[in-house]
Amino acid sequence: MTDRPDLPPRFRAPSALTWVLVVGFAAFFIQGLIVSEVALDRLVRGAGNLVRFIGQAVPPDFSGSLNIADAMLETLNIAVVGVTFGCLLSVPLALLAASNTAPNAVVRTIARFVISVGRTIPDLIWALIFVVTVGLGPLAGILAIVMDTIGFAARFYSERFEEVPKGPSEALTSTGAGRLSVIFGAILPESFASMTATSLFSVEKAIRSAVTLGLVGAGGIGVELSTAMRLFRYDQAAAIILVILVVVVLFEQISSSIRKRII
Amino acid sequence: MTPAISCEQVQVGYGDLQVLRGVSFDIPVGQGVVLLGANGCGKSTLLRSLNGLEKLQSGRIRIHGDSLHDASRRDLRRIRCSMGYVFQQFNLVPQLSAFQNVLLGAMGRQRFGLLSCLGLTASAEERERAMDCLDRVGMADRALHRPSALSGGQQQRVAIARMLMQAPRVVIADEPVASLDPKAEREVLDLLWRIVREEGLSMLCTLHQLDLARDYADRIIGMKAGRIEIDAPVAEADRDRLDALYIGMARVDAQHDGEAA
Numbered sequence: 001m002t003d004r005p006d007l008p009p010r011f012r013a014p015s016a017l018t019w020v021l022v023v024g025f026a027a028f029f030i031q032g033l034i035v036s037e038v039a040l041d042r043l044v045r046g047a048g049n050l051v052r053f054i055g056q057a058v059p060p061d062f063s064g065s066l067n068i069a070d071a072m073l074e075t076l077n078i079a080v081v082g083v084t085f086g087c088l089l090s091v092p093l094a095l096l097a098a099s100n101t102a103p104n105a106v107v108r109t110i111a112r113f114v115i116s117v118g119r120t121i122p123d124l125i126w127a128l129i130f131v132v133t134v135g136l137g138p139l140a141g142i143l144a145i146v147m148d149t150i151g152f153a154a155r156f157y158s159e160r161f162e163e164v165p166k167g168p169s170e171a172l173t174s175t176g177a178g179r180l181s182v183i184f185g186a187i188l189p190e191s192f193a194s195m196t197a198t199s200l201f202s203v204e205k206a207i208r209s210a211v212t213l214g215l216v217g218a219g220g221i222g223v224e225l226s227t228a229m230r231l232f233r234y235d236q237a238a239a240i241i242l243v244i245l246v247v248v249v250l251f252e253q254i255s256s257s258i259r260k261r262i263i
Numbered sequence: 264m265t266p267a268i269s270c271e272q273v274q275v276g277y278g279d280l281q282v283l284r285g286v287s288f289d290i291p292v293g294q295g296v297v298l299l300g301a302n303g304c305g306k307s308t309l310l311r312s313l314n315g316l317e318k319l320q321s322g323r324i325r326i327h328g329d330s331l332h333d334a335s336r337r338d339l340r341r342i343r344c345s346m347g348y349v350f351q352q353f354n355l356v357p358q359l360s361a362f363q364n365v366l367l368g369a370m371g372r373q374r375f376g377l378l379s380c381l382g383l384t385a386s387a388e389e390r391e392r393a394m395d396c397l398d399r400v401g402m403a404d405r406a407l408h409r410p411s412a413l414s415g416g417q418q419q420r421v422a423i424a425r426m427l428m429q430a431p432r433v434v435i436a437d438e439p440v441a442s443l444d445p446k447a448e449r450e451v452l453d454l455l456w457r458i459v460r461e462e463g464l465s466m467l468c469t470l471h472q473l474d475l476a477r478d479y480a481d482r483i484i485g486m487k488a489g490r491i492e493i494d495a496p497v498a499e500a501d502r503d504r505l506d507a508l509y510i511g512m513a514r515v516d517a518q519h520d521g522e523a524a
Contacts, residue, residue: 168357170354171425172356172370173316174348176345176429177377180377185367185370185377185380186356189359190356
């Protein structure tokens with residue numbers, strides 16, 4: 001037996017809030033299980049269907065490879081054009097949103113709001129909105145990628161601006177330089193490496209989303225994929241999925257090797 | 264003649280904490296003054312106030328006769344432009360070459376700010392000037408090195424070149440050698456004071472080493488707990504009084520009940 005009264009207890013009862021959260025989460029989880037009818041026999045049947053799908057998909061049908069290549073090129077175009085505009089627009093927005101570069105609190109709040117709207121609305125929904133406004137095709141996809149990139153890149157840029165050490169910008173301020181000169185002379189150069197890394201991440205992300213944008217008619221290879229699926233041409237669909245896989249992996253490899261080199 | 268720096272009863276505080284408690288002194292043009300004092304006695308706040316980075320509660324600061332207190336933004340930039348600042352942490356932009364960092368020193372002088380100071384767009388005269396400044400601090404052969412490739416002493420030399428590029432009339436140096444080893448310390452101080460003397464500049468420099476202060480200064484100002492305790496020509500500042508700056512209630516945030524001890 002110990003005789004120390006100040007020994008910490010082995011277990012401390014969780015707070016009331018923790019209980020409420022845990023019980024609430026558990027209830028929601030169980031309700032979800034019941035509503036979506038997760039049952040073993042359905043999973044088993046699903047596995048059977050999956051085998052049938054794979055059976056029809058193998059061997060993949062590459063007869064339409066010219067079409068696939070064309071659609072893939074369009075996907076890459078959407079991604080690259082969209083991400084470029086997205087990153088370019090993100091820089092001024094991020095400067096307006098970062099606490100050390102924003103001209104005043106009102107502008108900063110508005111800029112933050114714009115950025116968070118870009119981020120909280122998913123890319124597919126942006127694509128739906130732009131399909132309605134500019135019509136079917138790659139332009140809708142490009143605009144969707146622009147919005148999605150702003151939500152992501154502008155946020156990380158502005159966080160980086162806020163983390164920049166104050167010293168160099170104070171030094172430039174003390175020479176009598178104006179605000180913009182200080183931002184472009186000290187804060188942007190200091191953030192450059194991190195901004196490049198963020199931009200490359202955006203490119204990866206854009207290619208992944210550009211692939212799916214076609215599902216709602218916003219151009220690119222997703223259009224081909226959804227057509228093939230709807231016509232039950234699983235062998236063609238398999239060919240498209242393989243091409244997507246190869247291209248996305250390739251791009252991620254290239255971008256991560258560039259990122260390693262600059263950091 | 265108008266003094267280079269003139270402080271009248273300057274008071275600065277943050278919330279409840281009174282940092283500068285009525286600081287007054289004049290620095291005539293061409294004088295080199297060393298400011299001594301323990302950590303937390305208000306030295307840095309005083310220097311920041313001189314650059315217009317702190318708001319005064321009361322009192323007045325004049326730089327060459329121009330009052331900081333009621334300066335418009337434009338006037339403030341003009342006053343800052345005439346005041347070179349050397350920092351303890353050098354504060355070079357780490358991603359830019361030494362040459363580009365020096366060029367940035369001209370930003371305040373130029374009408375178009377940064378546009379006139381990029382290596383790509385600066386005028387031929389400014390580029391040549393920047394090289395001359397690097398020459399004077401003995402760093403011309405390292406012009407294309409980034410700060411991370413230079414030693415602490417070398418970085419401070421580049422920072423001095425940037426200050427020189429600014430063509431100031433008065434120099435503020437905030438513990439310029441506090442992060443350097445003893446050899447680099449002497450080299451950088453020799454360089455800084457030589458340039459200040461050659462250009463006929465006025466200087467206010469904070470240091471931590473009494474010996475160095477006595478070697479370089481014309482005059483010594485000693486601060487303790489937000490007030491000036493000593494203000495004397497270097498020959499009259501005796502060791503005991505200087506040592507006393509660091510003893511007892513030296514900090515501005517010291518507890519008052521300790522005063523009896």
